[in-house]
Amino acid sequence: MSTVKLTVNGKAVSAEVEDRTLLVHLLREHLNLTGTHVGCDTSQCGACVVHIDGKAVKSCTVLAGQAAGSSVTTIEGISKGDELHPMQAAFRDNHGLQCGYCTPGMIMSAIDIVNRYGGKLDEDTVRHELEGNICRCTGYHNIVKSVLDAAGRMKVAQAAE
Amino acid sequence: MYETIYHRPSSVDEAAALFAKGSEAKYLSGGHTLIPVMKQRLASPSDVIDLGKIKELIGIDVSVDAVTIKAATTHYDVAMNGPAQKAIPALAHLASLIGDPAVRHRGTIGGSIANNDPAADYPSAVLALGATVKTNKRSISADDFFKGLFTTALADGEIITQVSFPIPAKAGYSKFPHPASRFALTGVFVVKTKSGDVRVAATGASQSGVMRVPAIEAALKANWSAGALDSVKISADGLMSDLHGSSDYRANLIKVMAQRAVTAAG
DSSP: OEEEEEEETTEEEEEEEOTTOBHHHIIIIISOOTTSOOSSSSSSSOTTEEEETTEEEEGGGSBGGGGTTSEEEOGGGSSBTTBOOHHHHHHHHTTOOSSOSSHHHHHHHHHHHHHHHTTOOOHHHHHHHGGGOOOSSSOSHHHHHHHHHHHHHHHHHHHHO | OOOOEEEOOSSHHHHHHHHHHSSSEEEESSOTTHHHHHHTTSOOOSEEEEOTTOGGGOOEEEOSSEEEEETTOBHHHHHHOHHHHHHOHHHHHHHHTSSOHHHHTTOBHHHHHHHTOTTOSHHHHHHHTTOEEEESSOEEEHHHHBOSTTOBSOOTTOOEEEEEEEOOSEEEEEEEEOTTTOOEEEEEEEEEOTTSOEEEEEESSBTTSSEEOHHHHHHHHHOOSGGGGTTOOOOOTTBOOBTTBOHHHHHHHHHHHHHHHHHHHO
């Protein structure tokens, strides 16, 4: 057992966990942040994507100890109170989800993509960059539409700040 | 996953000392091979020694002659490094094709070549560019480093610290990715060195891991063009054959990927 200290969604947290604990299980089972999902558990589907120090990673393939000292952001940490993050709002407006299982990971990956590309995103790039996130309902069409829509909204939101 | 003890040393020497103390220790870098293998209970290290946060193992240095990548540098950082992109575009391009964006944020060059997966991308660049692998004990040339499937010249407990790639006159990489895993069904890295030598390495194809392809090297040395490979016949002997592709299919892929890589290299 080890004490793992890290920042999650802006709050300092500490948890007593076995060394073999994966980050996703620290989040879901010890911190009760169940928005992050486990899909394939083999680093392929992307349902478990969170940000570590601002970068999208698959939290099923990171030991909790590896995240010690880092700042982790999950799907629960991106809205401002009741105001959805522009990416969440774009997914809602564009019907970017059906069952919703992949959505938390999709949104965390999508925010990372927009952060990296800024305003230079086109459809091909979004499709290519989403290759580590699998959705079995939507056929991706409206997900891609949501990400492109959100890229514009995030630019506007940044300019306003 | 079986129980283990996680360590996070802050130097290479401390990591090596921890390894020596563990009964069956393993080094962890990005963890994108070791953690899945531990989850499947195919590995059960007594101790996991995390090299990923050791400062002396992170960074990229580009000189007139070489691109030197420290071992715990992520694929994302290699793909996005301006000076490295300029010095060896094919190497940065290769890094940008590994896995998916989230995998590239964690996976490292040292982890990739120490593991020497027969379908990993980096071994082809290390071998074709004639890189030098530096460890905490010695320097190993690429020709002596890879020893077959998941096997390298590394001794027990030895740590890769950096990989130094001589800057070539021309280089290109092309891979046919497995549609689900993005590993190379076959990937070929072609190099024309500054002295005019030609080195070509294929990954994902051979049963014994990354390999040089002498027939393609000879043809390209005589005539550096994709068309020069039209009449080259690659033997299917010793190539992998599985549900994703027969050995004949992979033999043809070696040629086709080499042609695309030459075209990309210019």
